[in-house]
Amino acid sequence: MSSLARDGEILVGRRTRVLLPPEVIVRRTRRHGSWRLVNVDGTLASIPRRLDRPMIGRDVELRQIEQAFTDVAENGRCQVLTILGAAGIGKSRIAREFSDAIRSSTTLLTSRCPSYGEGITLWPLIDIIRQATGGTSRETVLRLLHGEDRDIVAERIVSTAAGSEELSDFHETFWAFKRFLECIAVRRPLCLVIDDLHWGAPSFLDFLEYVADWSRKVPLFILCLARPDLLDDRASWGGGRVNSTCMLLEGLCEDAVHSMMAELAQGEELTVEARARVARTAEGNPLFLEQMIAMASDRRLQCDLDVPPTIQALLAVRLDGLPPEERRVIEAASVIGRRFSLEAVVELLQADLSQTRAVLGSLIRRELVAPAPDLADVGIFEFRHGLIRDSAHRSVSRVRLADLHERCARWAAQDSGREGADVDETVGYHLEQAFRHRVELEPNDPGCPPLAAEAAKRLAQAGVRARKRSDVTAAIRLLSRAAELSSADYPLRNLVVNELGVAFRDSGNWGSARECFVEALRWAEEHEDRIAVLLLRNALLLLRLHAEKGFTLDEFITKGSRLLRAFEDAGEPRHAGQAQHSVAWAYFLTGRALEAERLILRNIAVAKREDDEQLMTASNNLLVSVWTYG
Ligand SMILES: Nc1ncnc2c1ncn2[C@@H]1O[C@H](COP(=O)(O)OP(=O)(O)O)[C@@H](O)[C@H]1O
Ligand SMILES: [Mg+2]
Structure with a gap:
């Protein structure tokens, strides 16, 4: 550890970290499983750590989930079960209850889809890998893998986790992650819990479907939680697959609502009439119930429970009534995200650490935020619910x-x-x-x-x-x-639009790709950016080959060769590589191997001089084809 630490910094390793008392606040660094000492805090003891109240009702649903899991564990197969339900209805809660019940006999890994701007598409998967292995280095990943392909699998996963700049094929990435999950599941049943799937990126949903389709021989249970909006974007989710099902979680029944109210209102006297009103308004939604009762017990808001009819309106009223220092903290936290670190809030507000911590303590007592499970000791907190975060964010000027x-x-x-x-x-x-x-x-x-x-x-x-x-x-x-x-x-917009064009082309959307290239070309011409003009003409030419029915290879060669000469006239052989490559390829396809070879050899020289690995690989591959079939 000491070799990793920078001047004036105290680092601890994984083993030491778990031994630290909660007053010692550490924060994870990027350096090899190490944590940096942030502060030692005397006010921590004041933060309430009340365990959650018991779950009420839901016996039937819980049994259904357990049955599906037992089937997976006993028959060694893959099953995706998606629990659909409105915000606050209790999806995360029932999943937690289920997880606790199977924890001792299963490998349990949980993650969630972040709602915005929080990183790459496959982030939940990387999060899962990190939980399983304790890191995302090659050694830690390799430790859990077996089989001949373990090196390739590890490499793919590590480079995805590192956000590698290398070109890669998405399906290969899917395959590697699937192999990883299989290697874990072979040892003992594996259960993945993926929360907030309605925010999942399309490619992440694709991945889950891919696993459901291709991984059949190991006990792998994937429990997904989502609001029904998931089906707006993916009407087919859970349908048409034998091993994928959905279940709808509805509001709590009347008995459960009254038990929950009794549990929540311990020590607070609510009139029979107030209870009836709360029960009616909440319509079996536990989050709504919790927040209404919490409002009743907020001393400052001892109003007559004449609450607005939606949970959003209720939350707005509660947040509005907070003392100014609590509002400041909850607003800053809402900007950071559903999960936030104390350190980040302190930084954003330029506030005092102990004071901020004390304010968080009172927000916890109000049931608005909570210490993040397992991460409370490192100063990580979360909003009790996504809706509370959204409300807080909306309330900021x-x-x-x-x-x-x-x-x-x-x-x-x-x-x-x-x-x-x-x-x-x-x-x-x-x-x-x-x-x-x-x-x-x-x-x-x-x-x-x-x-x-x-x-x-x-x-x-x-x-x-x-x-x-x-x-x-x-x-x-x-x-x-x-x-x-x-x-x-300019030139920023041009670069961006050009890249966007390439992305559209890669997705097979020729029309949008063309629009982008045409726009970029117009700009480049206006700004007399000669190289950009040539590169864009080349991109458009290639696109015609894909998108225009009557456009022949011969035409392509004529126009491409003209472009090549223009590149040479401009003294830019470096940028001509791509154009040269596609013309060579067209020569090859039309049976003119010698012309093809001449261009490829020139490209290889360019690639060598410019140290362009991608062009080198492409040229070598094409040369092999020319020599083999030409
Ligand atoms: N059956 C239940 N019994 C007791 N509390 C519940 C129950 N279901 C949900 N809750 C509580 O209600 C709140 C909202 O539930 P949550 O699971 O977060 O909703 P969702 O994930 O569906 O949005 C949480 O604080 C949770 O602990
Ligand atoms: Mg939830």
Whole structure:
């Protein structure tokens, strides 16, 4: 450890960390399973750590889930069970109850899909790998793998977790993660719990379907939790597969509602009439019940329970009534996300650590936030529910949102705590939000354009990385946002639109790809950017070959050769590589092997000189084909 520590820093390793008393606050670093000492805090003892109240009702549903799991464990097969239900209805809760029941006989790994800007598409998977292995280094991953392909599997996983810049095939990535899960499940039944699947990226949903389809011989149970909105985007989810089912979680029955109220209102006297009103309004939604009773016991809000008819309205009233210091803290936390560190809140507010901690303690007592399970000792907290976070975020004024999101971006840019997440995406998201709020407040604010450009750059970098991982859906989403933010900024906008065009082309959307290239070309011409013009003409030419029915290879060769000469005239052989490669390829396809060979050999020389590995590989591969079949 001492060799990893920087000047003036105290690091502890995994084994030491678990021995530390909670007063010692440490924070994870990116350096090989180490934690940095942040502070020693005397006020920690004041934070309530009440265990959750017992679960009420849900016997039938719990039994159904357990049965599905038993089937998986006994018959060694893969099964995906999705629990659908409204926000606050108790999905996460029943999953926790189920997890506790099977923990001792199973490998249990849990994660959730983040709602926004929190990293790469497959983040939940990387999170799971980290839980299973204690890290995402090659050695830790290898330790759990077996079989001939273990090296390839480990390599793929490690490079995905590291957000590698290398080009890779998404299906190979899927395969590697599936193999990893299988290797774990072979030892003893594996249960994955994936919360908030309605926020899952399309490629992540694809992955789960892929596992359901291809992994049949090991006991692997995947329990997904989602709001019914999941089906808006994926109507087919859970359908058409023998090993994938959905179940709907409805409100608690009347008896359960009254038991829950009795449990919640311990010590508080509620009139019979008030109880009836609460029960009626909550419609069996436990979150609604909890918050209504909590409101009744908020001393400052000792109103007559004449609450608004929706949970959102109720939460708004509760947050509105908070003392100013609590509001400040909960607002800052809501900007960070559903889960937030004490350290980040302190940083955002430039506040005192112990005071902030004490304020958090009182928000915990009000049932608005809670220490994150397993992570409380490292100063990580979470909103008790996503709806509370959303309400808190909505209650922040625009001026403050702009400020807090920008601070959050600066913080995220230097934070090393979220291994496996794409920092550019997170930072880009917060800058984007800061920009949107500022521009709304004052369209001519001179601080806006640089903010937008910085956000665009970050999102574009994340987008390009996603494209290289072949995650085109994520790439298109990120690059489209970057394009919107860079509307008047040459050359940034041109680069972004060009990348977006490539992502559309990779996804097979020729029309949108063409629009992007045409727009970029127009800009490049306006700015007399000769190289960009040539590169874009080349991109458009290639696209015609894909998209235009009557466009022949011969035409392609004629036009391509003309472009090549233009590159040479411009003294830019370096950029001609791609054009040269596609013309060579067209020569090969039309049976002109000698011409093809001449161009490829020239490209190999370029690739050598420019140290362009990608061009080198492509050229070598094509040369082999030419020599074999030409
Ligand atoms: N059956 C239950 N008995 C007691 N409390 C419950 C029950 N179901 C949910 N809750 C509580 O209600 C709140 C909302 O439940 P949660 O599982 O987070 O909802 P969801 O995941 O469906 O949005 C949580 O605080 C949870 O502990
Ligand atoms: Mg939930």
